[in-house]
Amino acid sequence: MLAKKLIPFLKIPDSKELSTTDPEDELLVDMSRNDMLQLCYFFEQAGLGLPKSEMFSLMVSMKNLIRTEPLTSIRFWGKIRGLYKNYYILETELTEEEYARRNEGLEAEELNVANDENLELERISESQEIEGESDTKVPRKLPPIPSPTVEVQLDPPPESSGSGTNKKVYYICNEIGDEWTQLPDVTPQQIRVARQIKKSFTGLLTQEIITYPHFPGLEINYLRAQIARISAGTQISPLGFYTFKDEGFGEEEEEEEEAEGEEAADVVKTSYKENRKYEPPVLRDLIDSSMSFWVHHTMYILPQGRTIWWNPNPTVAIDEAAEEELGEEEGGKQPPGREPETGPPLLTPLSEDASLEAIPPWSVRTSSNILSDYSLAVVRSNLWPGAYCFTNQGKIFQNIYIGHGHKFMSHNFTPLPLPYVEQDYILGPEIMEMTDPTGEQEEQWRIDHLPPPPPEKVEEEGEEEEEEGEED
Known part of the structure; x- marks a missing residue:
């Protein structure tokens, strides 16, 4: 064979x-x-x-x-x-050329996934609105919907x-x-x-x-x-x-590279x-x-599964001035979720x-x-x-x-x-x-839980007996 x-x-x-x-x-x-x-x-x-x-x-x-x-x-x-x-x-x-072609297909897939997620979120919000409208007709007050305690991490x-x-x-x-x-x-x-x-x-x-x-x-x-x-x-x-x-490289190019290296030291x-x-x-x-x-x-x-760290909370990023003020007020502590993996x-x-x-x-x-x-x-x-x-x-x-x-x-x-x-x-x-x-x-x-005897009826009977006695 x-x-x-x-x-x-x-x-x-x-x-x-x-x-x-x-x-x-x-x-x-x-x-x-x-x-x-x-x-x-x-x-x-x-x-x-x-x-x-x-x-x-x-x-x-x-x-x-x-x-x-x-x-x-x-x-x-x-x-x-x-x-x-x-x-x-x-x-x-x-x-x-082959890498570029594969990356174009990857971007298209990510865009389709993002669109599907948006449609799913819209569907969930609409269903919640409909459920809210129907709940208003129920006289009994139900306990609030529980919120999950596990933090869902984005992939x-x-x-x-x-x-x-x-x-x-x-x-x-x-x-x-x-x-x-x-x-x-x-x-x-x-x-x-x-x-x-x-x-x-x-x-x-x-x-x-x-x-x-x-x-x-x-x-x-x-x-x-x-x-x-x-x-x-x-x-x-x-x-x-x-x-x-x-x-x-020549000497001039080496000097330029050293200058660029100082600026991009964290890259x-x-x-x-x-x-x-x-x-x-x-x-x-x-x-x-x-x-x-x-x-x-x-x-x-x-540990994230990548060689270059991906920030799951890009909205948490702040400018340098705000970061300095935050460091002075809170003793140099950074906001949660900002620590990148290295x-x-x-x-x-x-x-x-x-x-x-x-x-x-x-x-x-x-x-x-x-x-x-x-x-x-x-x-x-x-x-x-x-x-x-x-x-x-x-x-x-x-x-x-x-x-x-x-x-x-x-x-x-x-x-x-x-x-x-x-x-x-x-x-x-x-x-x-x-x-x-x-x-x-x-x-x-x-x-x-028996009802008490009505006091009004007792008084009426007493008055009738008195009236009968006077007539006699």
Whole structure:
């Protein structure tokens, strides 16, 4: 079966066969770093990777994908094991035109969602008005409608394609030789729920995720959320390989850049460039247990589920003068909801990563203690078992993940408890259930509530008796 799937890929492409992409776009894809046989050689030294036959088949399949999709970069991300099938994953970047087209569709969807929400609010307000009119005819006064005590948090919008958690586009297949399936963009809500659950992958993209809290999507969305989390926590590179500055700038441009940098000091840096003057550290520094010579080159995902914080209450924002007055009056306190979420910036050293109950987040070793001049530095993530990175003391390094897609937990997984049932109404005599009275209590209540004898009738009878006595 595998041979039948790979035979079409091994044929020499005919010049008459038309590709679905522009020939110039095919040249944009850098396949020099995707020599899977070379990577297989390094992976074998580090004790990682896939068999040589699978690595070769992956390289052929990747070259076929370039001819059908508008890509500018492609990389083998790794493999996630499932119960029935496995996932082979590719990490790619699309062209600017494709990103623009996807973002236009996203804006149209957001506009439709906003219109639907406005129509729903109008419908609710109209129904409340009708209910109010009908309630005026009811003589009995009902208790007020209870207000919910749980604060409803607005779902932050997803980040646009080509930025943040959706900066990369991922393709997956269950077996090498199958057609590649593009995963959808991830949403902040999916990432937040994925952090609270632990579900094994089945290998079926349409599998329903039955968990608590409810996951908004199928396994294809859960897979995309886990890939985003793993990438944000395990994508690392040697110190100095990437930089924020372009080394080709002149002195005048550097001065202008420094002036702009002072003005925009609070702006979060979201992009970087490859350092053309990169000098790799020596092996002694790369295997240092302090992990100061390795950095993260993927943005940190905030608790909100985004890489850039979204203000849920934009109306709370005030100007600087009012903020100073508020600080003087209230002792420098800011209005509630103004505190933005922050995280470590790009290219942060691994030495600043937090440990998990005395377990170091990273472990580093060499592939050979005998031939130190030719050995590799291999870094392993202890928080995400299956994530590795190697470098050959040169300009070649690679990240790979081969695991089950779950984060390490020092204790057994415990799902979140169900929320407490809220009381519909405040306890009071209007809604409290009373016990039925006994027969003696009812008879006593009847006697106590008998009407008193009319005094007027007694006086009239007395007057009649007196009149009869006088006549006699």
